[in-house]
Amino acid sequence: MLEVRDLKVYYYTKKGVARAVDGVSFSLKRGESLGIAGESGCGKSTTGMAIMRLVERPGRIVGGEVLLDGTDVLKMDEESFRREVRWRRISMVFQGAMNSLTPVYTVYQHFKETLKAHGAYAGEEEAREITVKMLRMVSLPPEVADRYPHQLSGGQKQRVAIALALLLSPEYVIADEPTTALDVIVQAQIINLLKELQEKGMSIILISHDLGVISALSDKLLIMYAGKAVEYGSAEKVLRNPAHPYTKMLLEATPRVSGGELRWIPGSPPDLTNPPSGCRFHPRCPLAKEVCREEEPKMVEVENGHWAACHFT
Amino acid sequence: MLKFVVLSLLLIASILTFLNPPLAAVAWLALVALGLKKDRALTLKILTRVANAALVLLAVLVITVAMFGGTIAEIKKEMIISEVKRWVMSQPQLVQKLGPKVKEFIAQQAERLIKAEGLDRPWYENLPYYLSTVVTLELRSQVLRSNTGSQLVRDITMERLPRTVLLFTTATIISAVAGILLGLVAARKRGSFVDKFVTFAALISASFPMWWIGMIMIQIFSYGLNLFPSGGMTSVPPPKELLAYLSDLLYHMALPLTTIVLVSFGGWAYVTRSILVGATKEDYVLAAKARGLAERVILLRHVLRPSLPPILTMIALSLVASLTGAIITEIVFNWPGMGLLYWEAIETLDVPVILGLTYVFTLVFVIAMLILDILYIILDPRVRG
Amino acid sequence: MEVVRELLSQRAGAFGAALFVVLLLLALYSMSSLGGYARLWHNTTYWSVYPSAVPPEWFGKLLYPDKVVPTLFLDPTNVTKKSLFNGAATNVTVVYEIPYSYGGVPNDIKLILNIKYESAPGVKVVFIRPDGKAVTVIRDSAKNIPTIISFNNFDQIKNNVYTWSRVSGVQPVELLFKEGDEVLKGTYKVVVTIIGLGEVDVRSELVVDGNVYGLMGTDIFGRDIFVYTMVGLPYGLLIGVLTSLIAAVWGTGYGLVSGYAGGKVDEVMQRILEIWYSIPALPILIMLAIIYKPTLMLIILLIAVFSWMGAAKVVRSMVLSLKNEGYVMAAKAAGAPSTWIMIKHVLPQVLPYTAAQVALGVPGAILTEVSLDFLGLGDPNVPTWGWMLHDAQVYGASVNGYWWWITPPGLMVALVALSFAMMGYALDVVLNPRLREV
Ligand SMILES: Nc1ncnc2c1ncn2[C@@H]1O[C@H](COP(=O)(O)OP(=O)(O)OP(=O)(O)O)[C@@H](O)[C@H]1O
Numbered sequence A: 001m002l003e004v005r006d007l008k009v010y011y012y013t014k015k016g017v018a019r020a021v022d023g024v025s026f027s028l029k030r031g032e033s034l035g036i037a038g039e040s041g042c043g044k045s046t047t048g049m050a051i052m053r054l055v056e057r058p059g060r061i062v063g064g065e066v067l068l069d070g071t072d073v074l075k076m077d078e079e080s081f082r083r084e085v086r087w088r089r090i091s092m093v094f095q096g097a098m099n100s101l102t103p104v105y106t107v108y109q110h111f112k113e114t115l116k117a118h119g120a121y122a123g124e125e126e127a128r129e130i131t132v133k134m135l136r137m138v139s140l141p142p143e144v145a146d147r148y149p150h151q152l153s154g155g156q157k158q159r160v161a162i163a164l165a166l167l168l169s170p171e172y173v174i175a176d177e178p179t180t181a182l183d184v185i186v187q188a189q190i191i192n193l194l195k196e197l198q199e200k201g202m203s204i205i206l207i208s209h210d211l212g213v214i215s216a217l218s219d220k221l222l223i224m225y226a227g228k229a230v231e232y233g234s235a236e237k238v239l240r241n242p243a244h245p246y247t248k249m250l251l252e253a254t255p256r257v258s259g260g261e262l263r264w265i266p267g268s269p270p271d272l273t274n275p276p277s278g279c280r281f282h283p284r285c286p287l288a289k290e291v292c293r294e295e296e297p298k299m300v301e302v303e304n305g306h307w308a309a310c311h312f313t
Numbered sequence B: 001m002l003k004f005v006v007l008s009l010l011l012i013a014s015i016l017t018f019l020n021p022p023l024a025a026v027a028w029l030a031l032v033a034l035g036l037k038k039d040r041a042l043t044l045k046i047l048t049r050v051a052n053a054a055l056v057l058l059a060v061l062v063i064t065v066a067m068f069g070g071t072i073a074e075i076k077k078e079m080i081i082s083e084v085k086r087w088v089m090s091q092p093q094l095v096q097k098l099g100p101k102v103k104e105f106i107a108q109q110a111e112r113l114i115k116a117e118g119l120d121r122p123w124y125e126n127l128p129y130y131l132s133t134v135v136t137l138e139l140r141s142q143v144l145r146s147n148t149g150s151q152l153v154r155d156i157t158m159e160r161l162p163r164t165v166l167l168f169t170t171a172t173i174i175s176a177v178a179g180i181l182l183g184l185v186a187a188r189k190r191g192s193f194v195d196k197f198v199t200f201a202a203l204i205s206a207s208f209p210m211w212w213i214g215m216i217m218i219q220i221f222s223y224g225l226n227l228f229p230s231g232g233m234t235s236v237p238p239p240k241e242l243l244a245y246l247s248d249l250l251y252h253m254a255l256p257l258t259t260i261v262l263v264s265f266g267g268w269a270y271v272t273r274s275i276l277v278g279a280t281k282e283d284y285v286l287a288a289k290a291r292g293l294a295e296r297v298i299l300l301r302h303v304l305r306p307s308l309p310p311i312l313t314m315i316a317l318s319l320v321a322s323l324t325g326a327i328i329t330e331i332v333f334n335w336p337g338m339g340l341l342y343w344e345a346i347e348t349l350d351v352p353v354i355l356g357l358t359y360v361f362t363l364v365f366v367i368a369m370l371i372l373d374i375l376y377i378i379l380d381p382r383v384r385g
Numbered sequence C: 001m002e003v004v005r006e007l008l009s010q011r012a013g014a015f016g017a018a019l020f021v022v023l024l025l026l027a028l029y030s031m032s033s034l035g036g037y038a039r040l041w042h043n044t045t046y047w048s049v050y051p052s053a054v055p056p057e058w059f060g061k062l063l064y065p066d067k068v069v070p071t072l073f074l075d076p077t078n079v080t081k082k083s084l085f086n087g088a089a090t091n092v093t094v095v096y097e098i099p100y101s102y103g104g105v106p107n108d109i110k111l112i113l114n115i116k117y118e119s120a121p122g123v124k125v126v127f128i129r130p131d132g133k134a135v136t137v138i139r140d141s142a143k144n145i146p147t148i149i150s151f152n153n154f155d156q157i158k159n160n161v162y163t164w165s166r167v168s169g170v171q172p173v174e175l176l177f178k179e180g181d182e183v184l185k186g187t188y189k190v191v192v193t194i195i196g197l198g199e200v201d202v203r204s205e206l207v208v209d210g211n212v213y214g215l216m217g218t219d220i221f222g223r224d225i226f227v228y229t230m231v232g233l234p235y236g237l238l239i240g241v242l243t244s245l246i247a248a249v250w251g252t253g254y255g256l257v258s259g260y261a262g263g264k265v266d267e268v269m270q271r272i273l274e275i276w277y278s279i280p281a282l283p284i285l286i287m288l289a290i291i292y293k294p295t296l297m298l299i300i301l302l303i304a305v306f307s308w309m310g311a312a313k314v315v316r317s318m319v320l321s322l323k324n325e326g327y328v329m330a331a332k333a334a335g336a337p338s339t340w341i342m343i344k345h346v347l348p349q350v351l352p353y354t355a356a357q358v359a360l361g362v363p364g365a366i367l368t369e370v371s372l373d374f375l376g377l378g379d380p381n382v383p384t385w386g387w388m389l390h391d392a393q394v395y396g397a398s399v400n401g402y403w404w405w406i407t408p409p410g411l412m413v414a415l416v417a418l419s420f421a422m423m424g425y426a427l428d429v430v431l432n433p434r435l436r437e438v
């Protein structure tokens, strides 16, 4: 069970404090998958990074808990977190995973050192075997093992990154935009791959601004806007019956195979160092009233297992 | 295993080049053959670089010789004529004997000397001769001599080269080690005192002429405090006993060494810091951290190792720059190395020495760039293709 | 403009810019009120009346306050001209009074005698001390006497003074001004008597060379170091900026073409760049300077020829990334000519980088030029800091302890270089966010 409670991550920039993640909560049973959606800059990646404890200066996790089977991993000391949790129990495929391979090492060397870091290395031969097996899992040929990153295509690098994330069979995998910047066929392959993994019982936290991709994979859905969770619940319910105007607009802005008119959301997300008062969405919301400017809406349960933060639900 | 064979072969070939050229040629050929067989693309790439270096060397040589062929020949001719004149005029009996024919005699003598030096022919006719003699440094100097009295430019240069290397390479090593360590600390503790100091020192490095700092150092420590000698490499005469000689050498080296280190370590530190700061911000460093690698492993394998090529560039470039920068600093400290020799050659217009030295400077420069290129190819798989 | 504002928001940038403005103002001052001194650079006669190689006044006041002697330019207190034998001969007497209340000995005394005569008159110079002792220092025909007579260096005076004092090996002026170890205070007199046939006309001046001078002292020729430090400033700025500008403009053009053209052209141009990189600049520059004895403009060009590569490299990589930007692609698709795209779309993006290259190039340019001058290979007609340091080195300023001769020009070089290095550094940080501190 992975439980995130009231997570707060702020970036302390010269311009001011950017509240990139401001009180986000969700929970995930083993085997369940979560999708996080929202416009660019709403704090999705930052949430993922915070769970991995990878927020770097000028950012800082300023509050909240990340409970992994009941223990708060944010309170663990760095060394034991590194040994016991990071990558072993929760791993991550980065946004722009193409850049997550070090240019001077071959693919195999990346696998080898990861095994070594977790005491799972038992000789060259076995490590090679594992590498080839993992590569096969993401449908890459064995010779990729001895290639350098620059000798691989973007899609191949992405798959290597996924294979690396699966190396230690973690319980949770955070996949941050794993399909962006890839062509449609590769996208489909990667989504299928993630589906397979899910069926094998792995929990996937899928981060994307594309609700289409998310709806295909997730059991639960978290919609973020400007650092806040605005809607959260079972994917089916949220998609069928969106309660927050933002979610509705986001859904309308998602292209569907069935066609239909595509809309976009007017305006742009706010500056996080100086967010609007009350409901952060009110300047762009068609339903906005006086209350929205003055009072911040709380998460309320709209139906069983479906929450939303809007004054008009 | 293969790596080991190639490396040892390389080492053997390099050493042999100085000891036994024919044998070295065999070793080099073997190396190339082995390379072509094992990694064709890489070997070809390195060979292209070598050819490139040779090209540069040739180009610089031809240009130099061409330049000397023109104007310098004229200057030399005038020098010869005036020297002959002076020589004749210093012998009253000769002048008396020649009477009105004295002008003619002078012209004749000068003509003979000019012909003997090949100054009457256009530069391109002298080119093959110059090129072959310059490359082997088998030129004869016109004014300067080595300590042993040899007029061979090779002897004169080779006598000076070790002294320059002694001073400048020592200084470069000291400032490199100090600079790189400081840069490392600054990169790890950004915004700290050390970091600010590094930036400050780098600005000093970039702004002050090294030789001017040298003049000031002499002013303070030699004239003002009378602690160190103001110039030279040893006392005159140098001490006979080895230990005394070494300490005398060290005593003379102290001031120039301090000057060079003082002016250059800031640059080293700053560049190291910039490279490392850039390197720590790479996505793959965060990715390595995410994979649960230990701090130390990340620093060594994912920050330092990928930064090695640019750091090496810096090392090679400053080693080379230290050699050419030596020219003036040696003059200020009266350090009898290649720089001072260059200066003496300029003052006396000793063409062969200038030519030979320019060649040696270019050679050192080009070889350093070549080694750098090859190291880059070996260290950075992206360049290897 | 955005860039300029950001530049100034960086501490280094603001400091560099402020320093630059100060230097610029000083340069303007120097050009408007000291410009005439540039021509006097080689005029040793003009400077010979000034004290040779003396430290700055404030230094003397700090170290030996009661021994300081300022430099005094004196006009005669009394000139009498008598016609003798009905105009057949003339007797001119010139009297100088030196009111002397200083505890030190003057560096030298210089008597300037411009005598116009028909046939060489006799000249007698008597030096009278406050204690009444008089020494005849010169008694000779005018034709044996130089126009500028240095009491310390003119042999006749030396001999006469040594004979009078029965001491030698000490500067004559010291012997004249001291009784034992004491410097005599009071009024000294120098009486010049000239008697000659026909008409004799005398213009003269007496200079008591102090043991300190002005703000920065003098060099061995008596040249005012402050004046030439200031005179060198506009040249220093010109050399640094112009050299770097030429190099950066050429490099930008080169990088633009190379990056934009791509393919074979790019490959060839890159190869040329590589070759250029592996030429050792300083030795080649030195050689060129020996052979061609270049003027300042030519030197600037030559240095630029060896320093454009950095700009070319930076600009090329910028162009390579800009080429794939939407608007450039769009312009291309719309069939706009390449030159137009380059100038209209690519160049404006690249210009800030060129500016940074100009700023970063100035220190190298000025250091190289100073080095050439230092080696005596620069343009001898331009009074630069490099030449000042050259003369300082040649005349052993460092081993003789003339620190005031070495320090100002070097410091100025460093200040100019520093100002640009700081601006360039700040620009670099602004333009490459990766370097920016968080
Ligand atoms: N290193 C940083 N320094 C300052 N602010 C940052 C930093 N990283 C992120 N932010 C800010 O935090 C906010 C959230 O960023 P985050 O990367 O989490 O967004 P995202 O939802 O992943 O967007 P995208 O869909 O574009 O990936 C953004 O507004 C961004 O400006």
Ligand SMILES: [Mg+2]
Binding pocket: A044, A045, A046, A095, A176
């Ligand atoms: Mg993101």
